Amino acid sequence: MTSRILILHTGGTIGMVPSDQGYVPAAGFRDRLLAQLPTSATAQLPAFEFLDLEPLIDSSNLVPADWHRIAQALISRWQDYSGFILLHGTDTMAYTASALSFMLQGCNKPVVVTGSQIPLSQLRNDALDNLITSLLLASRTDLNEVVICFNGRILRGNRARKVSSAHLAAFDSPNFPWLGEAGIDIALKPELLLPAGKAEFALPDAQVPTFDADAVALLQFYPGISASVMSALTEREGLKGLILLSYGAGNPPEATPGLIEALEKAAARGITLLNLTQCQQGAVSQGTYATGATLNRIGVIPGSDLTPEAAFAKLHVLLGKGLSGEALHEALRQPLCGESH
Template sequence: MYSTICVHTPAKTGASILMIYTGGTLGMAYDANGQLKPFDFGQILQNLPEIDRFDFTLTVIAFDNPIDSSNVTPNHWIEWAQIIEQNYTLYDGFVILHGTDTMAYSASALSFLLKGLNKPVIFTGAQLPIGSIRTDARENMITALEIASARNERNEPQMSEVCIYFHSRLLRGNRAKKVESTQFDAFYSENYPPLAEAGISIDFRPALMRPFVTEATLQVQNHMDDRVAILKIFPGISRYVVESILNIPDLQAVVLETYGSGNAPTDTWFTECLSKAIQRGIVILNVSQCLGGTVLQGRYSTSKHLLDIGVIGGGDITTEAAITKLMYLAGSGLSKTDWQPLLTTSICGEMS
């Protein structure tokens, strides 16, 4: 359940923004035991007097029970996508306040679910609660709202995709990863440059953004299938570990996290385990453990065996985007024969 709050309605409005407050460190405070606990959205607003200076209308949807992002599930992604769909014609842009731990997963998921998106959806949050003296919450929130309301010289949205704004950088949501837990620059995108950077002014880079499509029609997929898994390769990985994952009942797909440019052990048992899984209809997507670079199956002998048995190369996709893309495809109703061309090409900017 959630409540809708009209926060700010200036006399002359330039745009209308809907902000969705889901939870996260931004909206927390320390309790008597020194633990962070969520508080209501009204307390957040008390720490943001700058809102009264905006030239756009701001409405907030605040969930009655804010969640720690560690508890986010695909059901939350569906709910948020449906909220955007229900309010799509009423607002010019959307900002989602979210915890940092799973923000990259959520941004990736919504990038797939919101097909035909031609308005900005900006995720942001904070490393410190908004009531803390040195908090990063104010700058992140204020600039995310400014970006969501920004228009270009043709009066089109400056960007029309799902993004993460954090610590002065606007990143494509399905390219970002959380890379820091103790520094303010928590997110980075190794394989795709920032779409904008905020200093004294906000420097937008239109050439890097997905193009605005006037005639685009939003279509929201209302199901994701979570019968997926991640298998991370490590030196000494045992047959028991590999088989225990690949033999999960009704498993549909696996992200195989490999070394470097897609390399993995060449042990016969390992190849056989993967091959048998593929023959049973399990889709295996090869993604590099590296922050940057790309999977090039067949470049080395330690990846050619994967190519030969039908493992799909994931290119430069992140693990966060890969697992949510598999959930999206598994929930789409498409046959698995139709998955491969979609897994090896970009649907919404998630891979090169």
């Protein structure tokens, strides 16, 4: 297939325009882009088409149900394009890239997620370079996964995190090497890429998971946290999975009265408990210390080196596919598409 790329505009800073209340999402991104692209540059790019998601999303307002809309928009057009670009706001970009990586597991085409720190509508911006690089990346035949392309960094979508609100290099993958870099040339590292999926890859719309926003929550431990905070969360109606952001190698404040008992009660009610470290780098080694061993006894699942964004998305997607009990726990323990070691 001759390269033909679909650019799905979901919202975010890249397509925003100024207003009296600050930057706001706006349609018409295609026309603003073509106005800035010289004709000579357009001729060197793969053919591309635009689609605006309706309504556009300010990514800080994103909810898991939006992943369903985005995935459906891609999957329903999967056979019509050789690659896809998702324009997305930076605040929740890592969550969406992670969710798509699990929803499109085993895909056979590139899905490149990008955006910008400065809108295309501004004279000085990083939007144009990010998008041009993403177009070239989305036309490659050796890339078959969801990636974030931002400020020249090419990152596995489910390994990426937003690390800066002030710099153009807004994303990094603290626990995994970059898949590549766009310098003078676009250089990918073949040994790090996921293998190509089946040529006939396609998910029927009926198999796109649906999401319940109440099903998953995150709780970060902090000095002085009380059992009542834990209980208020674990006793919430509809909760099916709780991600714990613990200290260091996976340690909870075990001495806090009632905290471990609240976790035990949650596990007994069938709530899946997943343990991550608060550290940017490194993995959970649950049981290295006695406090962490307590979590092993309860049945808390160690989350290896998953990012919070990837863990949140993975748990949502697995629950959305109907997994529960030991099947859910086993899937959480296993790397599905390069998200953990």
